Each structure stands twice: as C-alpha cells, then as structure tokens.
Amino acid sequence: MIPPSPPPPASWKFSVRDALIAAGAVTLAGLAVWNVLQNMQGAGLAPGFAFLWQGAGFDVSETLVPYSPADPYARAILAGTLNTLFLAAVSLVLATVVGLIVGLMSVGPSPIARAVAGAYVEIFRNLPKLLVLLVLFVAAVTGLPHVRQALSLGPVHLSNRSLLFPVPVLEPGHALVLAAFGAGCGACWLLARHFARRREAGQAAPPLWPFVLLALGGLPLAVALGLGLPFAWSVPQLAGFDYEGGARVSLQFMVIAVTLALYHGAQIGEVVRGGISAIPRGQTEAAHAIGLTPRQATRYIVVPQAVRIIVPSMNNQYVNLIKNTSIAIAVGYSDLMSVSGTVINQTFRPLEMMLLTMAVYLAICLCVTTQLNRINDRLRLKEGRA
Amino acid sequence: MWKSRRLAPLGQAFRTPLSALLSLATLALCLPLLWVALHWLVLSAVWPWQPAALCQSQTGTCWPFVAEKLNLILFGTYPREELWRPVVTSVLLCAMTVQTGLQMTGRGLPLRLGQTALLWLLALGLSFALMAGGVLGLAPVDSIRWNGLPILLLLSVGAIALAFPAGIVLALARDQDRVPMLARLAAGYIEIARGVPMLTFLFVGIFVLPLMLPPDTRISPVAATLVALIVFHAAYFAEDIRGGLHALPAGQAEAAHALGLPYATTAGRVLLPQAIRRALPSIVNSVIGAYKDTSLVVVVGIHDLTATARMAFSDPEWRSFALEGYFVVGLWFFVTCAFLSMVGRQLHRHSPAR
Numbered sequence: 001m002i003p004p005s006p007p008p009p010a011s012w013k014f015s016v017r018d019a020l021i022a023a024g025a026v027t028l029a030g031l032a033v034w035n036v037l038q039n040m041q042g043a044g045l046a047p048g049f050a051f052l053w054q055g056a057g058f059d060v061s062e063t064l065v066p067y068s069p070a071d072p073y074a075r076a077i078l079a080g081t082l083n084t085l086f087l088a089a090v091s092l093v094l095a096t097v098v099g100l101i102v103g104l105m106s107v108g109p110s111p112i113a114r115a116v117a118g119a120y121v122e123i124f125r126n127l128p129k130l131l132v133l134l135v136l137f138v139a140a141v142t143g144l145p146h147v148r149q150a151l152s153l154g155p156v157h158l159s160n161r162s163l164l165f166p167v168p169v170l171e172p173g174h175a176l177v178l179a180a181f182g183a184g185c186g187a188c189w190l191l192a193r194h195f196a197r198r199r200e201a202g203q204a205a206p207p208l209w210p211f212v213l214l215a216l217g218g219l220p221l222a223v224a225l226g227l228g229l230p231f232a233w234s235v236p237q238l239a240g241f242d243y244e245g246g247a248r249v250s251l252q253f254m255v256i257a258v259t260l261a262l263y264h265g266a267q268i269g270e271v272v273r274g275g276i277s278a279i280p281r282g283q284t285e286a287a288h289a290i291g292l293t294p295r296q297a298t299r300y301i302v303v304p305q306a307v308r309i310i311v312p313s314m315n316n317q318y319v320n321l322i323k324n325t326s327i328a329i330a331v332g333y334s335d336l337m338s339v340s341g342t343v344i345n346q347t348f349r350p351l352e353m354m355l356l357t358m359a360v361y362l363a364i365c366l367c368v369t370t371q372l373n374r375i376n377d378r379l380r381l382k383e384g385r386a
Numbered sequence: 387m388w389k390s391r392r393l394a395p396l397g398q399a400f401r402t403p404l405s406a407l408l409s410l411a412t413l414a415l416c417l418p419l420l421w422v423a424l425h426w427l428v429l430s431a432v433w434p435w436q437p438a439a440l441c442q443s444q445t446g447t448c449w450p451f452v453a454e455k456l457n458l459i460l461f462g463t464y465p466r467e468e469l470w471r472p473v474v475t476s477v478l479l480c481a482m483t484v485q486t487g488l489q490m491t492g493r494g495l496p497l498r499l500g501q502t503a504l505l506w507l508l509a510l511g512l513s514f515a516l517m518a519g520g521v522l523g524l525a526p527v528d529s530i531r532w533n534g535l536p537i538l539l540l541l542s543v544g545a546i547a548l549a550f551p552a553g554i555v556l557a558l559a560r561d562q563d564r565v566p567m568l569a570r571l572a573a574g575y576i577e578i579a580r581g582v583p584m585l586t587f588l589f590v591g592i593f594v595l596p597l598m599l600p601p602d603t604r605i606s607p608v609a610a611t612l613v614a615l616i617v618f619h620a621a622y623f624a625e626d627i628r629g630g631l632h633a634l635p636a637g638q639a640e641a642a643h644a645l646g647l648p649y650a651t652t653a654g655r656v657l658l659p660q661a662i663r664r665a666l667p668s669i670v671n672s673v674i675g676a677y678k679d680t681s682l683v684v685v686v687g688i689h690d691l692t693a694t695a696r697m698a699f700s701d702p703e704w705r706s707f708a709l710e711g712y713f714v715v716g717l718w719f720f721v722t723c724a725f726l727s728m729v730g731r732q733l734h735r736h737s738p739a740r
Contacts, residue, residue, distance in 0.1 A: 017564070019567075021565055021567045035597065108408055109404060110398075112413060125674075128678040128680075130684070138708040319581075323581075350597065351597060354586060362581040
C-alpha cells in the first residue's frame with residue numbers, strides 16, 4: 001500500500017503555473033466536448049440524460065427487481081446494477097472461502113496439500129480470466145445435462161440452463177419477522193459494545209454468543225409463532241419442458257461466479273499465504289516458550305498479526321473482483337456493463353452511458369474501499385492501544 | 387525414519403493425524419481431476435497423424451483439429467499469401483519482450499535505457515508498418531483482418547511499452563508539490579482509472595473517442611483500442627512507480643536540490659532510476675495483468691486469440707472441439723505468463739536495488 005499523497009499546504013496559493021495547467025486542461029476538455037456536440041448534432045442527437053426515461057424495449061434475462069421491456073432505460077440500468085452487486089457479493093464470499101482454503105493449505109503441515117495449492121495458484125496466475133470463463137462456460141453447457149434430465153439433489157436441480165432451488169414463500173406478515181430480525185441485530189450490536197466497554201474497564205462480562213442466538217434466532221421465531229404465520233416452501237417441479245416454482249439462477253451467473261471465485265481465490269490464497277508466512281518463526285517459538293499451547297499461539301499470536309498484514313491487500317483484491325464482474329458481458333449475463341452496452345447500441349448515446357456506468361462502478365468501488373479502510377484503521381488502532 | 391531424502395516429504399505428509407487427513411483429503415479431491423485431465427489429454431486423445439474421423443468416436447483431445455486450424459487460430463483471416471508478415475511481427479515482438487525481460491534479470495544484451503527505448507519504438511513502428519502494409523511495396527491490409535497472435539501482441543506489448551512512459555509522467559506529476567493543480571489532476575485521473583473496470587475504458591475508446599475527434603476524422607477500432615489501453619494502464623504503472631518514489635529516502639531529493647540540480651535532472655538522474663528499480667517487482671506484476679487483460683478486447687470486436695479459437699470451432703465440421711481451441715490459447719498464455727513470472731521471481735531473488 002502506498003500512503004496517499006501529502007495534502008497540499010493549508011494556504012494553497014493559486015500560482016501562475018496552476019492557472020496555466022488549469023487553462024490547458026479546460027481547453028482540452030472543452031475541445032473534446034465541442035467535438036462531441038458537433039458529432040452528435042451531425043447524427044441528429046442532443047446530449048442529455050432525458051433518454052433514460054424512454055421505454056427500453058429490450059429484455060433483461062434475470063432481474064432482482066420486477067422488470068419488463070416496457071420499462072424505461074433507467075430501470076434496465078438499475079436492474080443491471082443490482083445484478084452486478086449480487087454477482088459481486090456472491091463471488092466475494094466464494095472467492096474468500098476458496099482463498100482461505102488455498103492459503104491455509106499452502107502454509108499447512110502436509111507437503112501434498114502445499115504442492116497442490118502451489119500448482120493451483122500458478123495455473124490461475126498464468127491464465128486470463130476471460131479464457132477461464134469461456135472454458136468453464138463451454139464445459140458447463142456441453143457437460144451438464146438437459147433440463148429434463150437435470151441432476152437432482154433433493155429439491156435442488158442443476159441443468160445446463162439453470163440451477164433451481166426451493167425458497168420460502170413470502171407473505172406480508174413476514175415483514176414483521178424481518179423487522180424482528182433487524183431489531184435482534186441492533187440489540188446484538190448494542191450488547192457487544194456494552195460488553196466490550198466493560199471488558200476494557202476491567203470488569204467481567206458474560207460471553208456474547210447465547211445472546212446472539214437468542215436475538216437473531218429466537219426473536220424472529222417467537223414473532224412468527226406468535227402471529228401464527230404459515231411457513232411454506234416453493235419447490236421447483238418439472239412441468240412440461242421446464243421447471244416451475246422455486247428460485248433459479250442462470251448457468252451464466254453460476255459460471256461467472258465460479259470463474260471469479262477460482263481466479264480471485266488463487267490471488268487471495270497468495271495474500272493469505274504471504275500474510276501468515278510473514279510472521280517470523282520466533283513469534284511462534286516464543287509463544288511456545290512462555291507456555292502457550294499451539295492452539296493459543298495461533299489464536300493470540302499468529303492470527304492477529306497475520307490479519308493486519310492481510311486486510312490491506314484484501315482491500316485491493318475485493319475492488320479488483322468487483323471490477324472484474326464486468327467480464328459477465330462475454331457470456332451474456334445482464335450485469336451493468338452488458339446492459340449499458342445494449343443501451344449504447346440502441347440509443348447511440350455512448351458518452352452519457354459511459355459517464356453513468358463509470359460513475360456507478362466508481363461509487364461501488366469507493367464504498368467498498370472506505371468500508372475496508374475503516375476496518376483496517378480499527379485493526380491498527382488496537383495495535384496502538386496494546 | 388525415511389532413508390531417502392527424496393521420500394522425506396512423503397513421511398512428513400503422514401506424520402501427524404492432521405497432516406495425514408489433509409494429505410488424504412487433497413489427494414481424494416485432486417486424483418480424480420488429474421485422471422480426467424490425463425484421460426482427455428493423453429489416454430483417449432487422437433494424435434495429429436491419425437485420421438480426423440477418429441475424433442467422432444474418441445472422447446479425448448482432437449489434435450487433428452488443432453493441426454488443421456492452427457493457422458486460423460494464430461493468424462485469423464489475414465490474407466494467406468501475406469502470412470509471413472504477421473509471423474515476422476509476432477517473432478519480432480516476442481524477441482523484444484524476451485530481450486527486455488532477460489535484460490532486467492541481468493542477462494541478455496546489455497543495452498542502455500535509451501537504446502532499449504529506441505529499439506522498442508523502432509520495433510513497434512516496424513510491426514505496425516508490416517501489418518498495415520501500404521509502404522515498401524507491401525499490399526495494404528485492413529486492420530479488421532489483423533487477427534489472433536499478432537493483434538494480441540501488438541495491443542498488449544504496444545500498450546505496455548507506451549503506457550510505461552505515460553505512467554512515469556503521471557507519477558511525477560502526482561508526486562511533486564510545485565504545481566498543486568497538476569498534482570490534483572493527476573491524482574484524480576489515477577484514482578478514477580483505478581476505480582472502474584478496464585472494459586469501460588475499452589467502450590470509451592471504441593464508442594466515445596471517435597466522437598471526441600473533429601467531425602470527418604476517422605480512427606480505426608484497433609487504434610482506438612490501443613489508445614484506451616495505453617491511457618488505462620498508465621494509471622496502474624503510475625501507482626507502481628509512485629510506490630518506488632515513496633520508498634526512496636527523502637535525503638535523495640534534498641541532496642539533489644542542495645547540489646542545485648534543476649527538477650528535470652533531479653527526477654531523471656536521481657529519483658527515477660532508483661524508484662523504477664525498486665518498483666520493478668510490482669511493475670512486472672502489472673505487466674502480467676495488463677498482458678492477460680488484453681484478451682478482453684474481444685468484447686469490443688477485436689479478434690484476438692480467444693476470438694480466432696472461436697472462429698476455428700464455429701466451422702460446422704469441427705463444432706464440438708471448443709475445448710481443444712481454448713486449450714491451445716491457454717497453453718500460449720500459460721507459457722508466456724510463466725516467462726514473465728520467472729522474470730519477476732528473479733528480480734525478487736537478486737534485487738538490483740541493493
């Protein structure tokens with residue numbers, strides 16, 4: 001990590017050179033804008049974002065919000081953005097799991113596991129993610145069975161079109177259960193802060209987990225039972241040529257999520273390995289010498305130090321993964337990038353669309369970076385206090 | 387005790403229960419995968435000297451397909467009678483990369499920085515001239531037909547070679563405090579470029595860049611893509627080099643200042659040579675990333691290796707051999723990236739910074 005540039009001196013005098021540079025930048029930008037205006041006028045278009053409220057007329061294959069081709073472009077873009085966020089969230093979790101497993105394997109006691117983890121990292125470091133995606137996609141489309149012969153594991157069905165799984169049927173009353181869950185979360189947070197303060201003050205505090213269990217599990221359950229809410233599952237059933245009911249994610253989505261998990265899992269694995277092996281051996285040896293068990297040595301000596309090395313690089317990894325969800329366009333999953341590609345082709349408004357798309361990606365990445373930096377700062381603060 | 391040293395790791399693998407469990411779990415997971423791979427690649431493969439008709443009955447790699455379509459995968463739709471031109475271009479660019487890579491690890495021809503830069507400019511100019519034709523009596527070839535390996539190399543190597551100096555300028559602009567406006571512009575640009583996917587830059591290059599040019603000027607998709615790649619990678623190189631600049635002791639700049647050196651000399655003779663040397667490992671990483679990501683140009687309609695592989699297996703006669711096509715492409719990327727990684731590792735081992 002590079003520290004950010006030093007802030008400019010408090011009294012920033014606007015020098016002649018600054019003025020010249022600013023004038024140059026403004027002139028260049030103005031020239032580009034002027035040309036864009038000229039060219040758009042030539043094509044009979046006036047720049048502006050009003051087109052966003054025209055009917056889109058194209059379908060977005062799978063959406064998290066209700067969407068129909070009659071909806072305006074703005075809603076299509078919203079659906080694409082939500083798809084990107086969903087894909088990013090799923091891939092982040094998968095990639096972290098893969099990365100942790102690979103990283104721990106490569107510092108573990110077994111030479112066989114170490115060799116396999118090393119080979120895995122080496123393979124994915126030397127292949128472009130697009131190629132991994134295309135290979136997995138071809139393999140999935142040709143290797144998985146047709147819908148009617150779908151692989152079934154209980155109520156979960158996997159075919160070369162989609163993955164189907166049962167979901168609970170939602171009714172209006174379930175909002176209350178959700179509210180109870182939210183209240184439970186809030187209570188847990190307050191309780192955790194209270195206990196932490198007591199411990200800091202040197203007072204004893206009971207363990208947190210029974211309260212968490214009670215607040216997150218018990219409270220919503222009590223509300224559901226108290227209201228006598230029905231609880232049913234919507235299970236996918238084979239009907240004619242396709243399944244009905246349940247929820248589905250497309251093959252495209254799964255292939256992209258798996259690609260990103262494998263590709264970034266290798267990189268996160270390297271980060272984890274680097275973080276753990278950066279702890280000098282003397283630390284563990286010293287821990288053993290003062291009588292800590294190997295378990296305690298790992299818990300109190302190695303992990304806290306390794307985490308502080310790992311988290312800043314993880315920040316980079318997560319941002320890269322979010323940006324890389326845009327390769328979804330190559331297999332036709334309707335994420336933000338591919339929706340804006342379609343909109344550009346339909347409306348021929350590349351300038352507006354690309355400004356919008358870049359702004360959305362930038363906003364997502366900035367949010368994630370700020371949150372992760374906050375975690376990072378908190379970890380560092382603890383170090384100072386100890 | 388294990389007598390042979392070679393078998394010692396095996397002993398370690400099963401010494402403790404945890405270790406044995408890990409080893410067994412890994413083996414259980416990997417042996418089936420290895421078996422499938424071996425089966426596909428070797429045991430039930432159809433070799434290039436066997437008749438192609440066998441591919442229909444065998445389940446393994448169909449090498450006759452690769453033999454038949456290798457030309458198409460490597461060079462796409464470039465005119466057959468002019469094939470020597472993409473071949474020479476590819477060899478030239480590969481040779482330049484190998485030379486520069488070896489030079490960084492202390493082998494290869496000992497050239498000075500200026501000479502290397504000049505050689506790169508010459509090689510790139512020559513490559514473009516060879517591919518485009520229209521000079522020296524070469525028949526002109528439209529850039530739509532520059533496919534496969536040469537376009538991948540031209541775009542990746544060209545973008546990296548030209549983005550590097552741009553990155554140096556950006557890093558210096560961001561890291562100086564004499565013209566705060568310039569530092570702010572550079573910082574803003576770098577942060578924006580690093581916060582958006584490369585595909586958005588490619589889209590801007592293909593769709594918006596032509597609009598930004600004066601009316602009635604045209605820019606070919608290849609040139610637009612190259613510009614987008616240069617502008618994008620420059621931000622990443624700038625951050626690498628800035629990392630190197632930050633690793634320098636402040637005394638270096640102060641001493642140069644005390645000697646009365648002007649800023650240009652300080653930057654060019656004192657700061658940059660040391661900063662770049664320190665930043666080389668992360669620069670090599672960025673180069674590998676940039677090279678691999680060049681394959682994304684297929685999304686904006688440039689036919690690089692993945693696209694020509696698709697051309698090869700979209701021939702109805704060879705429809706079911708997609709994996710073979712991608713395998714060849716993967717092999718190429720694997721070998722070239724392994725070379726670049728090797729350069730990076732050697733830099734780590736005997737870092738010339740000390």
